[in-house]
C-alpha cells in the first residue's frame with residue numbers, strides 16, 4: 669500500500685541555508701495494516717506525511733502510495749487515499765450532512781450517490797443525530813468524527829490521520845479509537861497515523877515506526893521493539909543508600925538513586941528471584957521489589973539517549 673525508497677526532503681532557507689527534514693526513508697506498509705508513526709518535534713513526521721499524500725514533492729527518492737507514484741501520478745494517489753489533518757476539515761457554511769454530500773460531489777459523485785454515502789458515513793461514525801447541526805456547534809470529539817467521515821467519502825483504501833485524538837478528553841479519545849478500529853475491521857482500510865500519545869500507539873497499533881532527525885530508527889510491533897531494544901526493569905529499594913550503590917554495582921549496569929536501584933533485564937519476572945537471592949547472600953537488605961515492562965518511551969531512550977516526552981512529543 670505504501671512503498672517508499674530513499675525518500676528525502678530538503679527545505680531551502682535564506683542565504684544558502686538548508687534543512688534536511690527527511691533524510692532517506694525506506695518504508696513498506698502492507699494493505700490492512702494499522703501503523704503508528706512516532707517521533708519528537710521536528711523529527712520529520714509531517715514532512716513525510718505530506719510527501720506521501722502528494723502535498724509536498726520529495727527532493728529525491730520514490731514513493732508509490734495505493735498503487736500510484738506520488739511524483740508521476742499525484743491525482744491517482746489522491747483518488748485512493750484519505751487525509752485527516754490536524755485542523756478541522758469542515759467549514760461553517762453547511763450543515764454536517766451537507767458537508768459530507770458536498771465532499772462527495774467534489775469527488776464527482778452524482779447527487780443521489782453522494783447523499784447515500786453521506787448517510788452511510790453518518791451511521792458509521794455515530795453522527796446521524798447531528799446531521800442537521802453546524803460543524804461549529806459540535807464538541808471536539810464529534811468534530812473529529814466528522815473530519816474522519818469527510819476523509820472517507822470516496823472510500824479510500826488508505827487513510828492518513830495526523831494526530832486523530834490530540835486535544836480530546838479521555839472518553840472522546842477512546843471513542844475515536846473505537847471508530848478507527850471499526851473502520852479497519854469493516855472495510856480493511858489501511859491506516860497510517862501519527863499520535864501524541866505513546867500508550868495509544870502501544871496498545872492500538874500493530875506496527876510502530878519511529879522517526880528521529882529525518883531517519884527511521886525503529887520499526888516493528890510494539891512488543892518486538894520493547895523486548896529487543898528496551899528490556900524489562902526491576903526496581904528495588906534497599907535499607908540504605910550504600911546498599912543501593914552496592915546492588916547497582918553488583919548488577920553491572922544498574923543505576924542507584926537514593927535507596928532506589930533500577931536494573932534492566934531481559935525477563936524481569938524470571939530474573940527477580942535469583943537477583944534477590946544474590947543480594948541477600950551479599951548482605952544487602954531489599955525492602956521492596958517490583959518489575960515493570962518497558963514503554964515505547966524506554967525504546968526511544970535506549971536508541972537516542974533522550975526521552976520522547978522531554979520535548980512534548982507530538983508524533
Ligand SMILES: Nc1ncnc2c1ncn2[C@@H]1O[C@H](COP(=O)(O)OP(=O)(O)OP(=O)(O)O)[C@@H](O)[C@H]1O
Pocket residue numbers: 679680687688689690707708709710711712713714715716981982983
Ligand atoms: N516549510 C518548511 N521550511 C523550512 N523548514 C521546514 C519546513 N517544514 C518543516 N521544516 C523543518 O523540517 C524539520 C521537520 O519538520 P516536520 O514538521 O516534518 O517535523 P514533525 O516531526 O512533524 O514535527 P512536529 O511534531 O513538531 O509537528 C523541522 O526541522 C522543521 O523546522
